[in-house]
Amino acid sequence: MKLTQKQAPHGCTSADRHKLSRRSFLKGGALMLGASTLTIGAPQLIGCSTEPNENGPAPLNEVGASAVEATATESALPDGYQVVNADVLIIGGGNLGVNIALSALSEGREVTMLDKGVWRHSGVSGMSWDYFAGRYFTPAISYLGIENGKALTNALSFTKERDRYVYQVNHGQTLPDRDEKGQYLPFINENRTQGQFCRRHMDNLRTANGFGVDEQFMVTSLLIQDGKCLGAMGIHLPTGAFRVYRANATAIATGGCCWFYGWMTVGSYSINNPDNTADAEMAAFRQGLAIANSEFACYDLMSINPPGLACAFGGGIGADAQEYQFVFDNAGERLFSDDDENVSDRNYFNQFLAKAIAIDGRGTESNGVFLNVGDHGLRYGNARNVDLLERFGVGVRTDQIQIAPEMFEHGGSPIVDENMMTEVEGLFCGRNFPGGADVAGNYYYGLYTGHKIAEYAASQESKADGPSVNWEDVNVERARLEAIRTHRADDGVRPLQVRQMIQEAGFTGMGVYRTTELMEKSLAELRRIREDELPRMTVADSSLVFNTEWKHAIENYNLLDLAEMSVQASLNREETRGSYMRAEFPEKDNVNWNCVQVCRLQDDQMVFEKVSFEPLDASVLEQ
Template sequence: MAARTGLEADILIIGGGSAGCMAAIRAKELRPDAKVVIFEKGQIQRSGSLCCGMDGLNIVAVPGKDSPELYVEDSTIYAEGIEDYGPSYRMAERSYELMLKLERWGMHFPKDKDGEYTRLKVHHRGKFLVAMDAPQLKTMLADKVLKAGVTVVNRTSATGLLTKDGRVVGATGLNLRTGEFVVCKAKAVILTTGGCARFGLPNSGYLFGTYDFPGNTGDGYALAYQAGAQLTGLECTVVYPLIKDLEAPLMYIILPRGGVAVNVEGKPLGEGQVPHKLLMKEYQEGRGPVFVKMTHLSEDKIREIESILFTTERPVQKRFFEQRGIDFRKDLIELWPTEYYLCGGHGHTGLVINEKAESSLPGLYAAGDVANVPRQHLTGAFVFGEVSAEGAIDSLDKTPQPSIDESQVKEIEANTYLPLQGQGKVDLSTFEYKLRRLINDYAVPPKNSYKLSQAVEWMDKLESAWKTEVKVSDSHELGHWNEVGHILSCARLSAQASLERKESRWGLWHYRSDYPERNDAEFLKHLVVQKGEDGSTKITSKPIQGGVL
């Protein structure tokens, strides 16, 4: 048995990214004496999708300009109707206060010549993207977390949620450096582990060369499913057109500032918009690649764009373009589709939550990309980080001290360390490559019944090989092995949900060649995935929650 560390917390936050940091800061603001613990798989100063900073808060309803109601109207169009009103409204309603708070914390939101915040148009309606100049956002948040007295357990990856009498009472983790098993009891648990970035294999073939943070491997989806929580939107396999070979974002930066997307013949596509779905159609129908063009822009405008691209989100872009000899003044930027992935921030996949960030399991909250609030981006991670902390703090006095079921802890411990007992020979990275190649083959669009059934069958076969045949020699590889298990679970759940949604929706994201049309009569509803009593996957449906809060 591995060495064990025991911790007790009022609130345990799993994942120290955008939502996790914000949840911890808010909990300490409300109750400075609360014991708040974060399990972070990486190192909190740089972990997660944020890692440096961001150039825009994608959803801000600036009073007097755009309303939360208009935002929900817009996002419902993008979600093609599969969106609950409550959480999206709550996010938009709190977005402006959130922005002002970030500003008070020293983040810069540029203003135009009239002294108004720079609002950019990337949605169908309104101008909800507010420009932000905040390259130090993640380190600022991490410093605040540490200064508030939060216990940050870095390099510790959650491996199981602990439940007692139907309530979530803590979690287990694996220390990736020492191999120690960490058990933390908590009155409330907030899940903020991001999406599943390592899902399909990127064109480059690099396992970690993904658009989103490669440490996000759907752990939250898999752990919540195991614990019995409801998930939804797993059939929405997201893909975006981004810089070929670099997978770095640029559309929301360049297009609202006058750049245009063009096809191979140089013809503009979706002028005046950020036409993700239209661009993906070019690839779907064999007309790709597509490009971003800035050659018509003034030198001043190009410099403004460069100063954002090369400093804030992924500063490596400067070196990338220089080494390839690409100059925006005369060259186009070639875009290619990213790998397919699962995400509540850019797509629709996540735990079912309400506007209080409560999941379907008592004691468990979820915020950010792990939760289903369609296309909530950074705003959603921050707002629901705060909302979940408020709910968790409010629950503390009403919740008895948690007690845990030792037999459950032992079972999770045995599963976490399983490969160390065996004689596996297959190299772990080779195994992950094969798994993700099969995801590309069978679990992503264009989907059809045969391919999706193959995906489920392959995941079953691979699961047994993953348990018995993969070689793991140290605690780092053990963490990697656990991640691969989570990717595998996500792939199976995604294929199962995709089989159920016998229609096409969200452009290429859920395109079924055997059901090419959208079918609102039968499928204007959430598909809810949950572990059944007998251990099999249960898929039910839930009506869309419309209307005012």
């Protein structure tokens, strides 16, 4: 591991960007299975239906992408691929991706979206989050003052409708609660509102001209040639078909990956979506792009019993800084005081919580605390689960409920310039969050990213058959995926077993209270898993159709890379900042660490750098 310091470029052009060539996965740190010796057969092509589906997305050949082409019709293409030509390609079908799509469509671009989950039921929107993070921009959990301030300034300046309620309601993106007079029902204060996501914004997109979505599609690699992104490729999960998307411009809009953090009977210590496994981010990392802010995450408190509903936003009950008055310690005393003016700040809340549990001994044996709501009202996301929990014998209104920190958001995305473009020309990323995304950020970053990607796509020369792709690189990625599916070991270990090892190690090193000892222990275990367990990982099912073990095995490489990167970055950052406490360095250090830390892959090693950005132009908040 090497750590260096550099200043971020500002206003860089495509000529200034890193000229990143396609990295051979079979030689790199991502896979060591000797796959170069395999002979890969071509799977049967699966065509796309041309019949409309009243309950699902419009078929690909009716939208802003050409129909999936049978490769036999184009001699330049190798056998066994489905190829789609797109104008603007968006990876991720949640709240951020939707805002990018709406913005790009409004500027006349055609948009193709790749959704790893089932359309309308994936991402934060599919989870039916229960309230807005805030009405107007304020320095909040997603803002630590070290991110690309110029990108944030540009995004806020571009947002024409500063009242997010008006914008999001007009686009059908939420269903806010109202009182008997029809006014928004505040949550905690007038800058927040109760309510819930609904899926009308996805319905609006589905009927928009120039929009199409490929659901249950897992991106495994980005098509990068001579420092320029030409699209992405991956697997259609229901059929196992390999698809290549050639695009004029591509955006990463996936959610933060938290699924490497712990395991409790049926899921991770996270309310985040299990499909968020950093697929696109780690694909970028394997090709040399810098990944920023992997040490930062966001936490709140969720119930840990009964285990089958633990840490689940759709089945649990919990609290964060907005419900501090309901949080009690192991002696039955309130953990937070009403006189503490900082308590509603989530970063402060989590740092205080870490100290109370780990140092002051006020936590439970499970390193949690208690929730005691009594007869007080509950926010929608918790209130809807009361009946469910009571069926399992949990007396939400009569008992103290044990709750523990869970990770609901995470950093770890490609670094961007002031135009939301990554180091590779034509590849954008809608995330500029040290602590992880929030609804507000998805709004203004999404709209601005959509504007910049539309602007870039308009500058590109469109070709009827799409950008010219190096099919040798595509074949290398396909060989990697086939090797994962077909590899067998005499003492094989199943993908789920490997995943739980990664999650246990990640849980050790990435909690709200981080010590050097715990992080070094976590790193040692993650590196042991890479050395000893990945070569033995065996997918029992060799089929292509709905092969969930194959999917999990591919994801494990991403989870392992991100977990190791995150723990090492945390170990490097010798200060306390954001939502966790560093035991040996309990104070913020703006002299040495008022910067973003990035990680890139060089010679199969993780190399870390410090990057400093211009700060936010505060005058934009007064507009």
